[in-house]
Each structure stands twice: as C-alpha cells, then as structure tokens.
Amino acid sequence: xxxxxxxxxxxxxxxxxxxxxxxxxxxxxxxxxxxxxxxxxxxxxxxxxxxxxxxxxxxxxxxxxxxxxxxxxxxxxxxxxxxxxxxxxxxxxxxxxxxxxxxxxxxxxxxxxxxxxxxxxxxxxxxxxxxxxxxxxxxxxxxxxxxxxxxxxxxxxxxxxxxxxxxxxxxxxxxxxxxxxxxxxxxxxxxxxxxxxxxxxxxxxxxxxxxxxxxxxxxxxxxxxxxxxxxxxxxxxxxxxxxxxxxxxxxxxxxxxxxxxxxxxxxxxxxxxxxxxxxxxxxxxxxxxxxxxxxxxxxxxxxxxxxxxxxxxxxxxxxxxxxxxxxxxxxxxxxxxxxxxxxxxxxxxxxxxxxxxxxxxxx
Numbered sequence: 576x577x578x579x580x581x582x583x584x585x586x587x588x589x590x591x592x593x594x595x596x597x598x599x600x601x602x603x604x605x606x607x608x609x610x611x612x613x614x615x616x617x618x619x620x621x622x623x624x625x626x627x628x629x630x631x632x633x634x635x636x637x638x639x640x641x642x643x644x645x646x647x648x649x650x651x652x653x654x655x656x657x658x659x660x661x662x663x664x665x666x667x668x669x670x671x672x673x674x675x676x677x678x679x680x681x682x683x684x685x686x687x688x689x690x691x692x693x694x695x696x697x698x699x700x701x702x703x704x705x706x707x708x709x710x711x712x713x714x715x716x717x718x719x720x721x722x723x724x725x726x727x728x729x730x731x732x733x734x735x736x737x738x739x740x741x742x743x744x745x746x747x748x749x750x751x752x753x754x755x756x757x758x759x760x761x762x763x764x765x766x767x768x769x770x771x772x773x774x775x776x777x778x779x780x781x782x783x784x785x786x787x788x789x790x791x792x793x794x795x796x797x798x799x800x801x802x803x804x805x806x807x808x809x810x811x812x813x814x815x816x817x818x819x820x821x822x823x824x825x826x827x828x829x830x831x832x833x834x835x836x837x838x839x840x841x842x843x844x845x846x847x848x849x850x851x852x853x854x855x856x857x858x859x860x861x862x863x864x865x866x867x868x869x870x871x872x873x874x875x876x877x878x879x880x881x882x883x884x885x886x887x888x889x890x891x892x893x894x895x896x897x898x899x900x901x902x903x904x905x906x907x908x909x910x911x912x913x914x915x916x917x918x919x920x921x922x923x924x925x926x927x928x929x930x931x932x933x934x935x936x937x938x
Contacts, residue, residue, distance in 0.1 A: 615860065615861065615898070615899065616861045616898070617847075617861055617862075617863060617864050617896050617897065617898045618896065618897055619864065619894065619895070619896050619897075620658075620660075620663055620880070620895050620896065620897050621658070621663045621664055621665060621895065622893040622894050622895055623641055623656055623658070623665055623882055623883055623893045623895055624654075624656050624665050624667060624893070625646060625647070625652075625654065625656075625893060626646060626647040626883060626891035626892055626893040627641060627644040627645070627646065627652070627871065627882065627883035627884075627891065627892075627893065628644055628645040628646075628649075628676075628869050628870075628883060628884060628885050628891045628892075629644050629645055629676055629677050629725075629869045629871070629884075630642060630643055630644030630678075630870075630871040630882065630883055631643055631644070631675075631678045631679060631680030631689060631692075631728075631871060632680065632823070632871030632872055632873035632880070632882055633680040633681060633682055633687055633873055634682075634873050634874060634875040635682050635687055635708060636708055637659075637660070637875070637876070638657050638658060638659050638660070638875075639657070639658040639660070639873055639875050639880055639882075640655060640656070640657050640658075640668075640680070640687060640706075641655070641656045641657075641658070641665075641871055641882055641883070642655050642671065642675075642678060642680050642687075642689050643655070643671055643674065643675035643676060643678045643689065643692065644675075644676055644678075644871065644883065645676045645891065646891065647890075647891040649891075650674070650695065651674040651675055651676040651692075651693060651694060651695045651697075652674055652675075652676070653670040653671040653672070653673060653674040653675070654667065654670055654671075655667070655668050655669065655670055655671060655706070656668070658880075658882075658895070660875065660876075660878075660897075668708075668711055669706070669711045669712055669713055670713075671689060671704055671713060672704055672713050672715070673694060673695070673702070673704075674694065674695040675689060675692040675693065675694065675700075675702075676692055676693045676724075677691075677692045677693045677724040677725045678690065678691060678692030678693075678724075679691055679692070679723075679725075679726040679727060679728030679737060679740070679776075680728055681728035681729055681730045681735050681736075682730055682735075683730045683733060683734060683735040683754070683756045684733065684756030684757070685707075686705050686706060686707055686708075686756065687705070687706040687708065688703060688704070688705055688706070688716065688728070688735055688754070689703070689704045689706070690703050690719065690723070690726055690728050690735070690737050691703070691719055691722065691723035691724055691726045691737070691740060692723075692724050692725075692726075693724045698722075698743075699722040699723065699724040699741060699742065699743045699745075700722050700724075701718040701719040701720070701721060701722040701723070702715070702718055702719075703715070703716040703717060703718055703719060703754070704716065705756075716754075716756075716759060717754070717759045717760055717761060719737060719752060719761060720750075720752055720761055720763065721742060721743075721750065722742060722743045723737065723739075723740035723741065723742065723748065723750075724740055724741050725740045725741050725772050725773045726738065726739065726740030727739060727740065727774045727775065727776025727785060727788075728776060729776045729777050729778045729783050730778060731778045731781060731782070731783055731804045732781070732804050732805075733756070734753050734754060734755050734756070734804070735753070735754040735756070736751065736752070736753055736754075736764070736776070736783055736802070736804070737751070737752045737753075737754070737761075738750070738751050738752075738767060738771075738774065738776050738783070738785055738802075739751075739767050739770065739771040739772060739774055739785070739788070740772055740773075741772045746770070746791070747770040747771055747772040747788075747789060747790065747791045747793075748767075748770055748771075748772070749766040749767040749768070749769060749770045749771070750763065750766060750767075751763070751764040751765060751766055751767060751802070752764065753804075764807050765802075765807045765808060765809055766809075767785060767800060767809060768800055768809050768811065769790065769791070769798065769800075770790065770791040771785065771788040771789065771790060771796065771798075772788055772789045773787075773788045773789050773820050773821055774786060774787060774788030775787055775788070775822060775823050775824030775833060775872070776824065777824040777825060777826050777831055777874070778826065779826045779829065779830065779831050779850075779852055780829060780852050781804070781805075782801050782802060782803055782804075782852070783801070783802040783804065784799060784800070784801055784802075784812065784824070784831055784850070785799070785800045785801075785802070786799050786815065786819075786824050786831070786833055786850075787799070787815055787818070787819040787820055787822060787833065787836070788820050789820045794818070794839070795818035795819055795820040795837060795838065795839045795841075796818055796819075796820070797814040797815040797816070797817060797818040797819065798811065798814055798815075799811070799812040799813060799814055799815060799850070800812065801852075812850075812852075812855055813850070813855045813856055813857055814857075815833060815848060815857060816846075816848055816857050816859060817838060817839070817846070818838065818839040819833065819835065819836050819837065819838065819844075819846075820836055820837050821836035821837040821868045821869050822834050822835045822836025822837070822868065822870075822872070823836070823870055823871060823872025823881065824872060825872045825873050825874035825879035825880070826874040826879075827874040827875075827876070827877050827878055827879050827899055828877055828899075829851075829852070829853075830849055830850060830851050830852070831849070831850040831852070832847060832848070832849050832850075832860075832872075832874070832879045832898065833847065833848045833849075833850070834847055834863060834867070834870065834872050834879070834881045834898075835847065835863060835866070835867060835868070836867070836868045836869065836870075837868050842887075843866040843867060843868040843885065843886070843887045844866055844867075844868075845862040845863040845864075845865060845866045845867065846859065846862055846863075847859070847860050847861060847862055847863060847898065848860070860898075861898065863881060863896060864896060865886065865887075865894070866886065866887040867881065867884040867885070867886065867892070868884055868885050869884045869885045870882055870883050870884025870885075870892075871883055871884070876899075877899045878897050878898060878899030879897070879898045879899060880895060880896065880897050880898075881895070881896045881898070882895045882896075883895070
C-alpha cells in the first residue's frame with residue numbers, strides 16, 4: 576500500500592510542477608476503481624483478528640460484525656469483531672455471553688441477535704443473545720422454541736426469522752420461527768417446503784430467500800425457496816446453477832449473492848453466483864480469489880464480504896474479501912493515510928516555493 580502510494584505521490588508532484596491547480600482539482604474528482612480492476616470484482620481487505628470457521632456475519636450501522644464461530648483449534652468462540660470499511664480495520668467488541676459456533680445472526684429493532692448454534696461442548700442450543708452496539712453490551716432474549724444449530728437468520732418488516740438448521744438430534748429441520756423484538760417472543764410460521772440445514776438465508780426486496788444447504792439425507796442442494804412474510808407462504812425460486820452447502824449469502828444492490836462452499840462432491844469451491852429477483856435468474860460472476868467453505872458472508876452497502884472459513888485443505892482462515900462496485904477502490908490503511916498526508920505536505924511546500932519564485936501577482 577505504501578509503495579503504491581509513493582508512486583501516486585510522484586505522479587501528483589509532476590502535476591504540481593505543471594500547475595498546482597490541475598493537481599489539486601484531481602483530488603476533488605470522485606474515486607474510481609484502481610487501474611486494471613474490474614468495477615465488479617473481489618479484493619482482499621484486512622484479515623479478521625483471528626481465524627474463524629462458521630462465524631455469524633451481519634452488517635449494522637455501516638459496519639460488519641463477525642460473531643462466534645470456531646477458532647483455528649476447532650473450539651467454539653465467544654469473540655466478536657467489528658470491521659469498519661472506512662479504516663479497513665477490525666476492532667474487538669464485547670464478547671458473547673457464551674461461546675457459540677454455527678450460530679445464526681441478524682438485526683432487528685436496532686439490535687444484533689445471535690440465535691441458537693452449538694456451545695463449547697458441541698451441544699445444539701436454543702439460546703438467543705441480543706447485542707446493543709450503542710452500549711456494547713449483550714443481554715439474553717427469549718430462546719428459540721426448539722434448539723437449532725446452523726440455523727438461517729434474516730430480518731424483514733422489523734422482525735427476525737429463523738429458518739431450518741439442525742435439531743438437537745442432528746436432523747435437518749423445516750421449521751420457520753418469527754421473533755418480534757417488541758414483544759420479545761417467537762411464533763411458528765409456515766414451514767420450509769423441505770427440511771434443510773446449513774442454508775444461506777437473506778432478505779431481498781421484502782422477501783426472504785433460503786438458498787442451497789443440505790437436504791434430509793445430507794446431500795448438497797441447489798433448491799432456492801422464497802418466503803413472503805406478509806402472506807406467510809413459501810414458493811420455489813430459480814435453482815442455484817449447481818448444488819451447494821456450507822457457503823453463504825449476502826445482499827447488495829437489490830440482488831442476492833452466493834459465495835461458494837462445498838459442491839456436490841464435498842469439495843471447497845470458489846464460485847460466486849448472483850440472483851436477480853426481478854428476472855428470477857442466476858448468473859455466475861467473478862470467482863472468489865481462493866477456494867473457501869464455511870465462511871461468514873454479509874452485505875454492506877453496495878458490497879458483499881466473505882470472512883474466514885476453511886481453505887481447500889480444511890485449515891481455518893482469517894482472510895477477508897470484498898466484492899462489489901467499490902471493490903477496485905482499496906481502503907486506506909494507516910500506512911495509506913500517512914502517505915496521503917505526506918503528499919499534501921510536500922504539495923503545499925512546492926506550491927509555496929513556486930509562489931515565492933514568481934513573486935506577487937501584478938495588480
């Protein structure tokens with residue numbers, strides 16, 4: 576980043592020699608993708624503080640939160656990290672009240688919820704924890720009606736929906752539960768058309784989509800189901816281009832993105848698929864830079880992030896990637912900010928010398 580910044584400083588200084596007005600006017604132009612980068616592509620961002628597999632990932636208040644998951648030793652974690660895309664940096668915030676892996680996360684009523692999952696002993700639980708970003712505190716909320724791990728969680732209409740997952744016996748479920756943060760209560764809704772576990776769940780355009788996952792026999796699925804919260808009904812949408820499980824979904828710009836996971840043979844993949852609800856069609860877009868499974872995925876603004884997961888060899892990863900229209904624009908690290916400030920100082924010095932050399936303007 577610093578070396579790249581120094582190159583840009585030299586270019587900027589050459590423009591100053593030609594005319595300070597030209598150089599400074601370029602600083603006012605809107606940011607554009609980096610040279611050679613596609614407008615919709617993947618770039619690597621700052622890695623999360625610790626490697627994470629199957630974490631919960633959710634966007635809130637312009638930031639991304641990574642919640643729980645398994646660490647590099649395979650143990651459930653209580654750690655929570657917050658990513659700021661402006662500074663391209665992670666900050667540790669208040670930990671979960673208890674370690675959780677395979678936890679579902681979502682936002683409702685100005686809070687973040689961590690739903691179900693597995694505890695430190697590997698038991699499937701029904702606990703629900705509520706995080707207030709303003710006070711950086713967790714509190715207990717009403718538990719799920721039944722224990723669930725690998726449950727899909729998404730919000731629509733100010734309420735939280737928890738769909739399928741594995742029950743305490745390890746069987747895939749078709750249950751749909753709705754949580755109202757006002758009443759702090761869960762109610763059962765129309766079941767998923769077929770039992771699923773490890774699905775991706777996301778809200779787009781007021782509807783909730785359940786994507787891929789494993790069926791009751793443990794096989795990767797290409798099925799996609801769409802839930803209408805107003806009518807409390809499920810319908811089948813266009814299937815994924817290929818069966819997938821252990822991946823993740825995020826929404827950005829009114830579209831849904833699936834980042835890969837395991838294919839039908841159980842191999843980690845690098846595919847990324849985009850679903851447009853207006854056309855009910857999937858298209859393959861730029862592949863992940865690396866093969867990944869069991870990562871956390873979340874949409875933030877016009878971008879989608881893939882965090883952690885397992886690499887092709889099964890090792891836990893801390894790497895994080897961003898896909899979207901701003902993917903070609905690298906976020907400023909601390910070094911990048913230093914380079915930029917240095918450029919301004921040098922630019923100001925050159926401008927002053929040029930003014931002294933030419934003397935005062937004629938009146």
